[in-house]
Amino acid sequence: MIxxxxxxxxxxxxxxHKSVSLDELMEVFKVSKNTIRRDVQELVERDEFKKVYGGVAVKDEDQTAKLEPFQDRQVRHQKEKKIIAKAAAQFINDGDIIFIDSGTTTIELIEYLKGKNVTVLTNNLDFILRALPFENLSVISTGGLLERKTNSFGSIKYIDFLNAYNIKKAFMASTGVSLTNGVTNASPLESELKTAVVNRSIESYLLIDHNKFDKYGLMTYCTLDNIDYLITDQMPSQTYKEYIEANDIKLVLAEDV
Structure with a gap:
């Protein structure tokens, strides 16, 4: 081929494919890595693409995710959110101290915790309200300023609060994930909390549907290699698979559960 x-x-x-690895391009187009690197460099110089870990991705400013009201986000991809939450719930055991992040996927965890005895720290107002009938769930609110768009609490005093608790597992949400921008969030009020939780927890679980890949929000709250488990509904691209493997992240496909 010329x-x-x-x-x-x-x-x-x-x-x-939005993002692909160099190895995948070599395999598909049957050329050497040096050839692919030169071809990719030529495409990058056209300013439509950008280099990412081990590959190349579409450079698209429209991939920026905006902060949307909770109710608007909740009605999208409901099936995916439920099966992702179900897959995540299998990692929660009686006696665990966990954190449940604000988000339209993490809120679905409530359906799978009704029979478990766990302590839940959360800034998720909807989770707090839905947990009221279940005495087996000990719920501790982070408190702070109510962010109405996300139905969550925000504050600047999280660090001292979190240091009082030994969080075993954190179940995190994200506006979007990319290899260049990491795990992101659209609400500045929440980002400090999310960073502190990931740093404080023994294990961090990221719950995202396939539509969140290669998107990013206003603020990065951690890099993707800070995550221990990535739970999603579809196999990510080869570029992400290589990154996940290289950084010892455990990939869980909800469709397999």
Whole structure:
């Protein structure tokens, strides 16, 4: 295949898959790594693509995720959110001290905790309200300023609060995840809490559906390699799979549960 035609095909392939690894491109187009690197560099210089860990991705400013009201987000991808929460719940055992983040996926965990005896720290107002009938759930609120768009509490005094508790497992939400921007959030009020929770917890679980990949919010609250378990509903691209494997992140596909 002549060079110009090959580069055009590579361009189409990247646009279709959003992000791909160099190894995947080598396999698909049957060329050497040096050739792929030169072709990718040429595409990057056109300013439509960007280099990411082990590969290349579409450079798209529209991938920025905005802060949307909780009710608007809750009605989207409901099936995916439920099966992701179900997959995450299998890691929660009686006696655990856990953190449940604000979010329209993490709120679904309540359905799978009704029969478990756990202590839950949370800034998730909806979780607190829905947990009221279940005496087996000991719920501790982070408190702070109510962020109405996310139905969650925000504050600048999280560090001292969290240091009082030995959080075993944190179940985190995200506006979007990318290899360049990490695990992100659209609400500045929540980002400090999220960072502190990930740093404080023994294990961190990130619950995201496939639509969150290659998107990013206003603030990064941790890098992807800070996450111990990534729970999603579809297999991510080869670029993400290679990153996940290289950083010893455990990938859990909800569809397999």
């Amino acid at each position: 060079k110009d035609k090959r580069i055009n095909k590579i361009e189409e392939y990247i646009k279709e």
